[in-house]
Amino acid sequence: MDVRNCRGCGKLFNYVSGPFMCPACREKLEEKFQEVKKYIQENRGVTVADVSEACDIDANQVRQWIREERLEFASGASEICCEQCGTPITSGRFCDKCKNSMVNSLNNVYKQDAPARPSRDDRSGGPKMRFLG
Numbered sequence: 294m295d296v297r298n299c300r301g302c303g304k305l306f307n308y309v310s311g312p313f314m315c316p317a318c319r320e321k322l323e324e325k326f327q328e329v330k331k332y333i334q335e336n337r338g339v340t341v342a343d344v345s346e347a348c349d350i351d352a353n354q355v356r357q358w359i360r361e362e363r364l365e366f367a368s369g370a371s372e373i374c375c376e377q378c379g380t381p382i383t384s385g386r387f388c389d390k391c392k393n394s395m396v397n398s399l400n401n402v403y404k405q406d407a408p409a410r411p412s413r414d415d416r417s418g419g420p421k422m423r424f425l426g
């Protein structure tokens with residue numbers, strides 16, 4: 294059994310998984326999350342700072358929810374940037390472009406796993422490509 298100090302109230306509790314928080318604080322945080330989510334839905338265009346102040350919640354916690362894709366802000370208001378290229382994003386960790394290129398490179402890895410080696414005949418086609426101009 295893993296006993297930890299709760300990050301919220303400091304009490305010792307039996308840690309299982311997830312954030313270092315006791316069940317009571319997790320429940321409180323979940324209630325807070327619902328409050329924050331509602332606030333963002335009702336006030337489109339608010340920033341992380343606005344939410345932090347209005348709902349009395351740590352801005353870092355709000356950003357963490359954004360990273361976890363639990364919250365989504367209006368474009369430009371999240372103060373969250375793609376971890377790959379720095380483009381402002383509304384939710385998650387990467388922009389669509391980087392997500393797509395990651396998916397593509399994953400696909401390429403799968404393709405490379407297939408036994409599809411370039412045949413040596415490709416070489417004989419080489420000279421034909423010269424002097425085309």
Ligand SMILES: [Zn+2]
Pocket residue numbers: 299300301302303304314315316317318319
């Ligand atoms: Zn606690």
Ligand SMILES: [Zn+2]
Pocket residue numbers: 375376377378379380387388389390391392
């Ligand atoms: Zn990106």
